[in-house]
Amino acid sequence: MTTTTGTARTRYRTIDLVVVAGIGAAFGVAFLGYGALYSLIGPLTAAFKPAEGLLAGIWFLPAVIAGLVVRKPGAAIGAELIAATLEMMLGGQWGWGTVVSGLLQGGGVELAFALTAYRRSTVPVAVLGGVLAASLEWVWERFAYYPEMSWGFAIIMLGFFLVSGALLCGALGWAATRALAATGALDPFPAGRELAGADRA
Amino acid sequence: MSTATAAAVLGVEDLGWRPASRREPTLSGVTLHVPAGQRVLLAGASGAGKSTLLRALAGLLDPEAGEITGALSTPDRPGERGLLLQQSVHALVAATVARDAAFGPENAARSRAQIADTVRGALSAAAVDVDGEASPFDLSGGQQQRVALAGSLALAPDALLLDEPLSMLDPSAADAVHAAILEAAEGRTLVVADHRTARWLPHVDRVILLGPGGRILADGPPGTVALPAAELPPPPRPAPGAEVAALEAVAIRRRGGREILHRDLDLALRAGELAALTGPSGSGKTTLLRVLLGLEAPAAGRIRRPERERTAFVPQEPEHSFVARTVREEVTASPWAQDEAAAEELLERAGLTHLAAANPFTLSGGEQRRLAIVAALAQRPRLLVLDEPTVGLDDARLADVVALLDRAREDGCAIIAATHDERLASRADRTLALPARPAPDRPVSREITPVPHPRRTAARACNPLTLCAVGLLAAIGSFGVSTWQIGVLGLLPVLLLAPLAVPGWRSAVLRLAPVLLSAATLAWTTALLSPLAPLSASAWLLGAKEASRITLFVAPGVLALASVDVTALGDALRTRLRLPGRPLAAGVAALVRIGHLRGQWERILAARTLRGLGSARSPRVLASATLALLVDTLRGAEQQALAMDARGFAEADARTVALPSPLGRADVIGALVGIALLLWPWALRLMIG
Numbered sequence: 001m002t003t004t005t006g007t008a009r010t011r012y013r014t015i016d017l018v019v020v021a022g023i024g025a026a027f028g029v030a031f032l033g034y035g036a037l038y039s040l041i042g043p044l045t046a047a048f049k050p051a052e053g054l055l056a057g058i059w060f061l062p063a064v065i066a067g068l069v070v071r072k073p074g075a076a077i078g079a080e081l082i083a084a085t086l087e088m089m090l091g092g093q094w095g096w097g098t099v100v101s102g103l104l105q106g107g108g109v110e111l112a113f114a115l116t117a118y119r120r121s122t123v124p125v126a127v128l129g130g131v132l133a134a135s136l137e138w139v140w141e142r143f144a145y146y147p148e149m150s151w152g153f154a155i156i157m158l159g160f161f162l163v164s165g166a167l168l169c170g171a172l173g174w175a176a177t178r179a180l181a182a183t184g185a186l187d188p189f190p191a192g193r194e195l196a197g198a199d200r201a
Numbered sequence: 202m203s204t205a206t207a208a209a210v211l212g213v214e215d216l217g218w219r220p221a222s223r224r225e226p227t228l229s230g231v232t233l234h235v236p237a238g239q240r241v242l243l244a245g246a247s248g249a250g251k252s253t254l255l256r257a258l259a260g261l262l263d264p265e266a267g268e269i270t271g272a273l274s275t276p277d278r279p280g281e282r283g284l285l286l287q288q289s290v291h292a293l294v295a296a297t298v299a300r301d302a303a304f305g306p307e308n309a310a311r312s313r314a315q316i317a318d319t320v321r322g323a324l325s326a327a328a329v330d331v332d333g334e335a336s337p338f339d340l341s342g343g344q345q346q347r348v349a350l351a352g353s354l355a356l357a358p359d360a361l362l363l364d365e366p367l368s369m370l371d372p373s374a375a376d377a378v379h380a381a382i383l384e385a386a387e388g389r390t391l392v393v394a395d396h397r398t399a400r401w402l403p404h405v406d407r408v409i410l411l412g413p414g415g416r417i418l419a420d421g422p423p424g425t426v427a428l429p430a431a432e433l434p435p436p437p438r439p440a441p442g443a444e445v446a447a448l449e450a451v452a453i454r455r456r457g458g459r460e461i462l463h464r465d466l467d468l469a470l471r472a473g474e475l476a477a478l479t480g481p482s483g484s485g486k487t488t489l490l491r492v493l494l495g496l497e498a499p500a501a502g503r504i505r506r507p508e509r510e511r512t513a514f515v516p517q518e519p520e521h522s523f524v525a526r527t528v529r530e531e532v533t534a535s536p537w538a539q540d541e542a543a544a545e546e547l548l549e550r551a552g553l554t555h556l557a558a559a560n561p562f563t564l565s566g567g568e569q570r571r572l573a574i575v576a577a578l579a580q581r582p583r584l585l586v587l588d589e590p591t592v593g594l595d596d597a598r599l600a601d602v603v604a605l606l607d608r609a610r611e612d613g614c615a616i617i618a619a620t621h622d623e624r625l626a627s628r629a630d631r632t633l634a635l636p637a638r639p640a641p642d643r644p645v646s647r648e649i650t651p652v653p654h655p656r657r658t659a660a661r662a663c664n665p666l667t668l669c670a671v672g673l674l675a676a677i678g679s680f681g682v683s684t685w686q687i688g689v690l691g692l693l694p695v696l697l698l699a700p701l702a703v704p705g706w707r708s709a710v711l712r713l714a715p716v717l718l719s720a721a722t723l724a725w726t727t728a729l730l731s732p733l734a735p736l737s738a739s740a741w742l743l744g745a746k747e748a749s750r751i752t753l754f755v756a757p758g759v760l761a762l763a764s765v766d767v768t769a770l771g772d773a774l775r776t777r778l779r780l781p782g783r784p785l786a787a788g789v790a791a792l793v794r795i796g797h798l799r800g801q802w803e804r805i806l807a808a809r810t811l812r813g814l815g816s817a818r819s820p821r822v823l824a825s826a827t828l829a830l831l832v833d834t835l836r837g838a839e840q841q842a843l844a845m846d847a848r849g850f851a852e853a854d855a856r857t858v859a860l861p862s863p864l865g866r867a868d869v870i871g872a873l874v875g876i877a878l879l880l881w882p883w884a885l886r887l888m889i890g
Contacts, residue, residue, distance in 0.1 A: 013265065014850050015842035017784055021791030022834040022841075029798045030827045033806070036818035049726040065831075074784075082788055086795065088762060093715035095758035096676050145723065145751065148743055150732040179828055182526070183562030185835040187222035188266040196222065 010072055015188055020066050020075050024082025027062040031087060034058065050153055053138075053160030057168030059101075060133040063109035064173035067129065068121045069180075071191050076113060076129070080106025097144060104140050108133030109169070121177075121191045127170030134165025210274070210390055211235040211258045211282070211360055216415075217270035218253055218262060227253050228415035230271075235390060237359070242401045243394040244428055245411030245418075247595045248565060251394035254415050255362050258392060259284050261846055279849025280305050280356025285382075287365040287593060289345035290338070291840035294786070296768045296793040298340075298348050299324065299333030299649040300859060304845075305356040307786075308853035316859045317649055319355050324647045327351035328381040334650045338797050341482040343374025347381050352848055360390035368397065368593045371481045371621035373637075375400070396595035398428055431596035436628040437607050442472025444505075445615040446493070446584050448633075451502030453488050461500055462488065468633050470615045472583070475606065477626040478619040480635030486619040489635070490588055493617070496807055506584055510537040513582035514811045517589040519573035520562060520832060521801070522808035524825045528564070529557040531576050535812040538579035547575040551605055562832055567598035574605050578614070580812075585609060587618040591625045599624055649859050652766050656704035660764035662867035666773045667875075668702075668765050672758025674875035679754035681882030685742055686889060688749025691882040695757055698874060702760040712763055716755050724748035757878055767792045773862040782856035790841070798834070805829045 037055060044051045066079030084102025092098050112129035138161045142154055149157070177186075178195050186192020212234040219226040228250050235241055235258070243251050256262050259282045260275040276282050286292055295301040302323050306316040324333065327350040331340060337348050346366055353361065366382065367375040382391075383404055393401055402408070408426040410419040419426040452464040462485040470476050478486050492499045493506065494514055506512055516522055525531040532544040548554045551571040556564060561572055570590065577585055590606075591599050603625070606616055620626050654661070660668060675695070682688045703709040724744035733740040771789035774780045805826045806817045815822040 012783070013263065013842070014783075014787075014846050015263070015839060017787035018790070018838040018842045018845070019835060021787045022838045023831065025791040025795060025798055026830050026834040027827075029795065029802050030823070030830055032799075033802065033817065033823060033826075036823070037820060039818070040820070049722070049730065078784065078788075082791060085788075086792060088758075089765070089767065089792070090795075091712050091715065091759060091763075093719040093755070095716070095755035095762070096672050097755060144754065146726070148727050148731045148747055150730060153730045176828065176831075180831055180835070182560050183828075183832050184222065184560070185562065185832045187220060188263065188839055190221070190265075193222050 012072060016070050016072060016075070019189075020070055020078045021082050023066045023069070024062050024079040025086060027079075028083040028086030028090075031059070031083065032090070050149075050157035050160060053157050054164050055168065056134060056137065056161050057130055057164035057166070057170070057172070060105045060109055060130055060137075060165065060169040061173050061176070063106040063133065064126050064129050064169050065177050065180075067109055067113045068126060068174065068177040068195075069186055069189050069191055071113070071118050071121060071189075073114065073118060074110070076110040077103065077106035080109070100140060100144075101137060104136040105133040108136045121195070123171065123174050126174040127166045130165035130167075130169030130171075130173065131162055132165075133169060134161040137161065210237045211392065213254070213257050213271065213273045215271035216257055216273055218257065218267055220267040226268075226414065228257070231257075231415045231417065233258075233409070233417065235360075235392060237390055238388070239407060240386065240391040240405040241393070241407045241409060242398060242405045242423070243392060243409050243411060244396060244398050244426075246429070246597060247396065247567060249411040249413060250415035251396075251411055252364050254411070255284070255364050255392065255394050256843065258282070258360075259362050259847060261843055279309060279852060280353070280358055280847070282360045282362055282847065283350075283353025283356065283358035284844065284847035285346065285349055285353065285361070285363040285366045286840055286844055287368055288840065289342055289349045289369075290797060291837050292349040292352065292844035293337045293345065293794065294790040294841070294845060296336060296652045296766075297333060297650070298329060298331060298335050298337050298351075299647065300652075300768065301337050301348055302329075302333075302351040302355050303649055303859040304786075304850075305352060305848040307859055308849040308856050309356065310853075310855045310857050312857070313859060313861065316857070320351075320649055320859070321647045323351040323355040326354050326385055328377070328384070329647075330645055332645050333647050334653050336796075338794060341374060343370050343378050343482070346370065346374075346378045349844070350378075350381060350385060352844075354385055356848060358389065360392065361386050363391070363393045363395075365395050365593070366393070367395070367400070372623065373481055429596075431600050433600055433603055433624070433628075434607070436475070437473070437610050439471075439473030439610055439613075439630075442474075442613060442615075444469055445472050446470045446506045446617070447504070448493070449503040449505075451489075451492065451504060452500040453485055453492055454500045455485070456488055456497075462638075463635060464501070466502070466633065468617075468631065470584070470617060470631065472613045472615050473610045474615050474630040475610060475628060476615075476617040476631040476633060477629035478617060478633050478635070479621060479626055481621070481637045484635040484637055486635060487588065490586060490617075490619055491807075494586060494807075494811060496811075507582070510580065510813065511583040512586065512811075513577035513580045513584070514586045514808065515573045515577050515588065515590060516804055516808045517592065518804070518833070519569040520836075521805045521829060522573050522576070522812065523561045523569075523829065524809065524812075524814060526560060527558050528553055528561055528572055531561045531572060532579045534576065535580055535814065537813050538576070538581075540579070540581075543581075544575075544579050547578055550608065551575045552601065567594055567601065570594065570598070570602055571605060574602065576812075578605070578609055582614055585614050585616045587616065587620075589620055589622070590618055591620065591622045596624075603628070651860065652768050654766065656708075658704055658764045659701040660761060660871075662865075663764070663871040664773055664777070664862060664864050664868050665765045665770040666777055666862075667864070667868040667871035668761040669770075671871055671875040671878065672761045675757035675878035676754050678879040678882050679750055681886050682746065682750040682753060683886055684889075685745040685749055687882055687885045688746050688753060690885050690889075691753050692749060692756075694878060694881060695753065695760070698757075699760050703763050708763070709760065712759055713756060716752060716759055719755075720748040720752045723751050753882065769860075769862070772858045772860055775856075775858050776862040777864070781854070783850065783853055786850070786853070786856065790845075798830075801833050802826065802830055805833070
């Protein structure tokens, strides 16, 4: 274990900044291609809109991956904000709502990392991040998009959000980060080297 | 040597470097001093540590990413040592050529007047021959490399350190960049790392040959250092086989445009033949490959090619095609390449058997190239299509690739390669040379200007912050909608004001279509899932209220944002709101390369569909494409961070921006519009609610 001083742990190297922004932008581009995923569950959502919550966790991936890789305050929220800004700039359907969502989703994931003082990159932390992001996003959607939905349906939607946040953001995000580490692309980052360690040895 | 050492500007003493991810050091015990004004060529095979040594000489080894031993001289000021990279696209940080050149002076917190002066001088010194307002991402590799050179020169470097600056360029572009570099290096220290030495030898004072671990094998004036040369075997001369593929009077268009690039292209390719598709970058080679592969239709003419299963493709970046966890699985990943024994034989032939269990992404550049080729050959293709298969390879690695291709030809595979590498093109049986597009010969402007936009709107007169405020205020106002009548009336001013923000109705409809679709979905959802009786008349009216409310929430922002430019927004956030300069600049740099990133995404998806791995809608393909895009982004980020730090970004907390972010009369009007949109629904509520 290498020792690092407090400032080294929070000071952003240029590569940290570029990687946070790059992860956000890359997902912004990939998201444009993900619309196809919604057609997979199309029949379900046409009859029961809240089922879209099943895919909600995918949108928080930039935050959890950036947080797992860079492990510095602001990485998760920064990446999510870039992805949301990109979506908004390219004419996404929710306009400024997208940026509010980005801040809340990134903020939820950020909160999970902050609770460990940015020291841990484990599955439980990633899952907690996904769950917190899902909760905040649900509050926002309930307020801004679905205020007239009955409470019963809203609670079902919350359930979908939480499951999706835990699995598609938390577990999948952690697995994706590990797959990235195995490619060597995360070698400039301590987190990447730790995650790759098991695979390399 | 002792007097030279005393005057050295660049030097390392007993230097060792071990990346934190490796057990063995990549450099060990390297001592090298370069006196001021000397011109040095660093030669040696790929993997000898040339790039790492250049980083060390530039003072840019990152102590958080590895272990440094020994001593190295560090720069006294940011930008003292300019650095040029192999892939110029990684060095680009801005939406226009002039803003890119301004990046270094901005980091050094110069004033706007100083920045404008410096940029003019740097663009001219680097022989950049495009307008300052051009997008650097649309330029050819040769022009990009000169833009990168201008970016270095803008900080008046004492030394220029160049990492294979010509290896990705076509011969004429390489000549132009070479000339620009030599002229710019006048009076400065120059260190060039390049495995292709001939071009540099007449212009350097000293040649250093590096061996494994950065060990200096030879060091002396040119002519005294024996440089390794590889001889290629003569190309196979196949007996003429049956025709495999043909182009007949084909015409191609520029991508996404209507302009015809070339007409009447003809080519007939027989089994066992190699065809070279040559031409400078931007001449349409890649477009023609896409047409040949059936990824897009020709503008005219006929194409014959084998069935999909027997047409294999290798992209320029091998990593864009990788999908498996191990080298062995990669070879049989395609459903059209299931013969395990043949795969083993191919791995053996490519000298990759000892790496069969490794992750494909962890291989060296030359190994990755060979793996991508054998994965394509595992399809037993009748036609193999390659995009720049030898670019950047040194002679030994080139010989390995050529041997694989020769063997495939002997087995009857026809090969077509887009290439500007004479070493490969000279082996071809046929050549299709696409002529260069004539460059407009006219004086260029070197002024820093806002990012040009083809279509003007009235809203562009406003500061981006004002436009953001209009959208946000209107979104807050939308919460005043309590009935469908208020919602519909609330939308009236938005409709009336829309022409100010978009260049025409067509564009307004295009931008609003996704919004309206979402609003319709929301109406349906509300009618179905509200506490009222599902799909009753009152539930539908509630749905109508929700649809109009959400449209009012979203539409003004979407319309206003159509006139917001990312660069101008970054400038406004920096000058007007004083947000931290470095994160802001990194964010803008990421957002301006979206076009490039979308291109990479398309190439990654195409490489998968051409291997028969599924459509671009399959979750598996999307997942592996996302991983490949992230790897591409992360690798690019490492290079980009290096290029930015060489331009003084690491300490640029006080950075300035090259252009003002004016607030004027249009912003007063904009603010009033925003306030009106905020209050209007609430006013309606008082009147008719």
